[in-house]
Amino acid sequence: MTQSLAVVVTSAPTSNLSYTAFKIVEQAIQSNITVTGVFFYQDGVLNASKYLAIPSDELQIISLWKKLNQQNQVPLHLCSTAAEKRGLIFPDDDNFLIHPEFTLSGLGELVMLTNQADRLVQL
Amino acid sequence: MTTLHLIRDSALSNNSINLCLTNLSATDVIVLIDDGCYNINSAFISDAQKIIPLKQCYAIEEHINARGLQVNTAIVINYEYLLELIFNHQNVITWQ
Amino acid sequence: MTSNSKKVAILNTKAPFSQTAAKAALDVALIYGSFEQETSLFFQGDGVYQLIDKQQPDIIGTKDFLKTFSAFEFYDLEKIYVCQQSLIERNLPPEFHIEGVMVVSPEEFSLLLHQHNAVLTF
Incomplete structure (x- = not known):
């Protein structure tokens, strides 16, 4: 039976902590664990920001998250209230400030993820 | 009913x-990350x-090597083993 | 993929106003409650400051979100545990701004926390 994992990311991309979250999700995929979704909450929502400019000689954490969605179809959910509070919502255009690999979701999505996966880990 | 404790910060500062x-x-079990x-x-x-x-x-x-730390009070593991530990315990508590 | 309803614990370890943790925890707790998820609230360390009586956050320009704690019972969030040792360490009397808070020893607190399948820390 395949094991499944849901991850809640509350760490901002401006710290090394969100790279740890990424590495754990990446390892889960390599270990054939189904990642039912990553839910970005609190400052974690900044991981979806289109205009967060990370210097080119530093780790491009946002690209890594995007790749997880593009190549491994990992659902990346963004708490819409937390995103709103951090200036990520542009009227009538969800993808103006947020990369299209991320989906704006309500906290209800977190409840779904909690129950769908065998384990819930917060990072 | 066993718990995996993920320790994410220094107890001396937090x-x-x-x-x-x-x-x-x-x-x-505890895992220092x-x-x-x-x-x-x-x-x-x-x-x-x-x-x-x-x-x-x-x-x-x-995480240990990046910080130049010497370890003799814990077992060093990779991410693969961490994932095994996560599934071998009933729940995970993240302390940060 | 297995689908099973989990017992959720929301563990509060931070004081209410200078960080976003307490409000974030409250929002999550109410959502789990509205989905009828079995959810318990735990307060330990500086998290106990969220429960004490006579707070007036509006003085410092913070909306009184602590008032919303009184809605817990309507969301069936009836398991509210506070660590006795954390209160003692802070010289706080067990007087709270909501009803139904259970003061438990650190041993009981740990035992109860272990009985949950998913724990979120704020």
């Missing part, structure tokens, strides 16, 4: 980390080992 100790059961690795030579790890044996204390190798 007192919430010490709350892990009052919630640590004899069959639990991120700045939690700095607990490796401090009171936190020796207090933890009054409750659980050294063989239930782990640290992520990459």
